[in-house]
Amino acid sequence: MTISDVINPATEELLSTVEQTEEAAVDDAVERAVAAQRKWARRTPADRATALRAFATVVDAHIEELAALEVANSGHPIGNARWEAGHVRDVLHYYSATPERLSGKQIPVAGGWNVTFNEPLGVVGVITPWNFPMTIASWGFAPALAAGNAVLIKPAEWTPLTTIRLGELAIEAGLPADVFCVLPGKGSVVGERFVSHPEVRKIVFTGSTDVGKRVMSGAAAHVKRVTLELGGKSANIIFDDCDLERAAATAPYGVFDNAGQDCCARSRILVQRNVYDRFMELLEPAVKGVVVGDPSAIETEMGPLVSKAHWNSVSEFVPDHAPIAFQGSVPAGSGYWFPPTVLTPQRDDRTVTEEIFGPVVTVLPFDDEADAIALANDTVYGLSGSIWTDNLSRALRVSRAVEAGNLSVNSHSSVRYNTPFGGFKQSGLGRELGPDAALSFTETKNVFIAVQPEQEGAH
Ligand code: NAD
Secondary structure (H helix, E strand, O other): EHHHHHHEOOOOEEEEEEEEEEEHHHHHHHHHHHHHHHHHHOOOHHHHHHHHHHHHHHHHHHHHHHHHHHHHHHHOOOHHHHHHHHHHHHHHHHHHHHOOOOOOOOOEEEEEEEEEEEOOOOOOEEEEOOOOOOHHHHHHHHHHHHHOOEHHHHHHHOOHHHHHHHHHHHHHHOOOOOEEEEOOOOOHHHHHHHHOOOEEEEEEEEOOHHHHHHHHHHHHHOOOOEEEEEEOOEEEEEOOOHHHHHHHHHHHHHOOOOHHHOOOOOEEEEEEEEEEHHHHHHHHHHOOOEOOOOOOOOOOEEEOOOOOHHHHHHHHOOOOOOOOEEEEOOOOOOOOOOOOOOOOOOOOHHHHHHOOOOEEEEEEEOOOHHHHHHHHHHOOOEEEEEOOOOHHHHHHHHHOOOOEEEEEEEEOOOOOOOOOOOOOOOEEOOEEEOOHHHHEEEEEEEEEOOOOOOOOOOO
C-alpha cells in the first residue's frame, strides 16, 4: 500500500496522508461501477433527479467545511473557496433537471414511427487537475450522473481532499454505493487504467495539454469518448477606446486569480500602442494593491502556489535578468509564495508563448485591430480571453475573430454553470457545462417502429 502526503501550501505543514489506489483496486471499482450503473440507469428520471437534488442539499450543508478544506489543501482564499463549494451545489442543482429533459426526438418518417433515445455510456472516468479540484470534478460528475452513468473520479495527487469529501457526501445524500466513487492515486496508475480499461467508456480529462494528448491517443485504441479541457494562454486585449481605468483596475484579477493557476488566466495583456504608457501607469498600483497573504483571511485576494515543485516551475520563467516592469508583494516566512509579476518581454519570448500557470503576466503593445487579433491568435491555445472596447462593432468583430472558446467583453468572466465552457485548438475538445453537457455522456440510439398500413375495407 502506498501512502502519499498532502501538504498545506501556505504553511508547508503536513495536512493529511492519503492512500493511493493501485491498479487492481481500480479494476474492482470498475466492475462494481458497471453493475451499479445498470441499476442507476433503470431508475426513473424523476428518481435520479431527486437523488441529485439531495446530493446538492448535502453539499450546501457542508459549504463551510468544503471551503476550509480547500483553503488548507490548495491555498485558495476563503472567499474563493466558498464560491467554489457553492458552485458544486449549483452545478448539481442545474443538472438535476436533466434526467427529466433528456427526451430524445420523434422524427417523421415513412412506414412507421422513428424515435431517438439518449442512452447512458456506462462507466465514465473523470481525471481532474489540482487548480480547481472540486468545481472541475463537478463539471464532469454532475451531468454524467444525470445522464444515467456511473462515475469514477481521480483527483490530482496534490489536492485530493475536497473530492474525497464529496464522495462521502454523495453516500450521505443517498446516492447508491459504487455509482460515484473517488479513487485517489497517481496519474500513471489510476489515470492510465481509466484510459486502458475497456469498461470505462469515456474519459473526462482536465489538465495539461501534454497529458491530454496522451489520454487521447490511449483512448483511440478503444475508440473511447473523450472530453479534454487543457492549457491556455489567453489574451486580454485593451483598445484605446475603452474605459482604461476599469481595464487596468481589473486586469490583475483576470490573471492573478487563484495565483494565476487558472486555465482561463488572461496571461497576455495586449495594449494598443497609443495608450500603452498610460495603461502601465494605471496597472502598477492595481498590481501592487492585490492582497496576497493568509488564505483563511477574508480580505486575502491571492494565496500561495500549490506546491514547491510548482513554485520552482513558475520561478524559472522569472530569472534575474527578466524584464520585470513591477511586482506585488508576498508574506515572509514559510509557504510557496510568488508575487504578482508584470513582464514586458519581446513577442517571441517563452513567457509570451508558454503557459506559466502562476502569477506572471506579460504586457505587449499592438498597433491596430488586425495586429491585436493576429497577436491574440498567435498561440497553440484557444481557451479564453477578454476584449476591452466601448465600440460595439469592434467588440463583435474581435469576438468573432479571436480563436477561443470563452470570451468576455469589458469583463473577465469565463465560467457560468449554465453556459458552455471549453477550448479551441490545443486547449481542448468538447464542451462542459451549459444546457448540452449531459448529451456528451450519452449515445444517440435510433429506433424505427414499423406501422402496418391499414387493410383496405377493414372498416
Ligand atoms: P496534469 O496534466 O499534470 O495532471 C492532470 C491530471 O492528470 C492529474 O490528476 C494527474 O494525476 C493526471 N495524470 C497525469 N498523468 C496521467 C496519465 N499518464 N494518464 C492519465 N492521467 C494522468 O495537469 P495539472 O498540472 O494537474 O493541471 C494544470 C494544467 O491543467 C494546466 O495546463 C491547466 O491549463 C490545465 N487546466 C485546464 C482547464 C480547462 O478547463 N481547460 C482547467 C484547469 C486546468
